[in-house]
Amino acid sequence: MNDWIDETLHPDYRQRLRAARMIYDSRTDHQRLQVFENPVFGRVLTLDGVVQVTEGDEYIYHEMLTHTPLLAxxxxxxxxxxxxxxxGMAREVLRHGAVEEVVMVEIDASVVEFSKKWLPGISAGAFDDQRLRLEIADGADYVATADARFDVIIIDSTDPIGPGETLFTDSFYGRTRQRLADGGILVTQNGVPFLQPEELRGTMRAFRALFADATAYLATVPTYAGGPMAFGWGTDGQARETPEQVLEGRMGAAGLTGLRYYTPAVHKAAFALPGYVSRLVG
Structure with missing residues (x-):
């Protein structure tokens, strides 16, 4: 098989990935799941035709969305x-031995079971860790009804279409803010700002009303095409000012070896925004 898969996320721009072998293609109660083999990126997972994760470059996204807030x-x-x-996100969070509990709220149980079977290297045993508590529920409902507080909250959402749409609203961000402990940090997936400027602009508008320190940071993930990817950052503390040498010490104390993208120097540099992104942040 040598079909080409068109990603349909953007109306005026598309990327294509060669599917050397289609491994799985089915529809759940929430969305269409596909996994195919690509010679460069390995196994590729798409939801409703949009690339979610690939074996080849997933480490960039997962390392930057976990270690940046946790080490800060x-x-x-x-x-x-x-x-x-x-x-993948749980895998990286659980590398921090000091983390005592990880609550993961996923709306679609099929995605979890599917990933365990077809993409086991991404979770790498994270679902078997006793510190992980998996909740199959709507994330927006969870933050509206839960009474727990968290030191770090990571929004690993799909794009703001379909099931992920509610995870980009002002009301969701406001309720999520209430779930943060003192000094807590909220980070979010905010797409590629060159092609999805309103996604970042909307999140930052909400964050500026909620946090003393509201900004974004960047990482380049090849399969999220169109430029660097943005991650939202919100906190009331001074964690963003943590010196590089302190980050290095915390990284060593956590035993974080073998990372392929994140370094303390990259951490600090990721907050240096080009002009067009800085204007979206406001």
Missing amino acids: HGAARRVLIIGGGDG
Whole structure:
């Protein structure tokens, strides 16, 4: 098989990935799931035709969305992940031995079971860790009804279409803010700002009303095409000012070896925004 898969996320721009072999193609109660083999990126997972994760470059996304807030915080014990059904985010969070509990809220149980079977290397055993508590529920409902507080909250959402749409609203961000402990940090997936400027602009408008420190940071993930990817950052503390040498010390204390993208120097540099992104942040 040598079909080409068109990603249909953007109306005026598309990328294509060669499917050397289609491994799985089916529809769940929430969305269409496909996994295919690509010679460069390995196994590729798409939801409703949009690339979610690939074996080849997933480490960039997962390392930057976990280690950046966790090492900046320095004392995170409880972490909430909204989304993240492939298990990659939980895998990276659980590398921090000081983390005592990770609550992962995923709307679609099929994504979790599917990922365990077809993409096991991404979770790498995270679902078997006793510190992980998996909740199959709507993330927006969870933050509206839960009474727990978390040191770090990671929104590992799909794009703001379909099931992920509610995870980009002002009301969701406001309720998520209430789930943060003192000094807590909220980070979000905010797409590629060159092609999805309103996604970042809307999140930052909400964050500026909620947090003393509201900004974004960047990472380049090849399969999220169109430029660097943005991650929202919100906190009332001074965690963003953590010196590079302190990050290095925390990284060593956590035993974080073998990372392929994140470094303390990259951490600091990721907050240096080009002009067009800085204007979206406001």
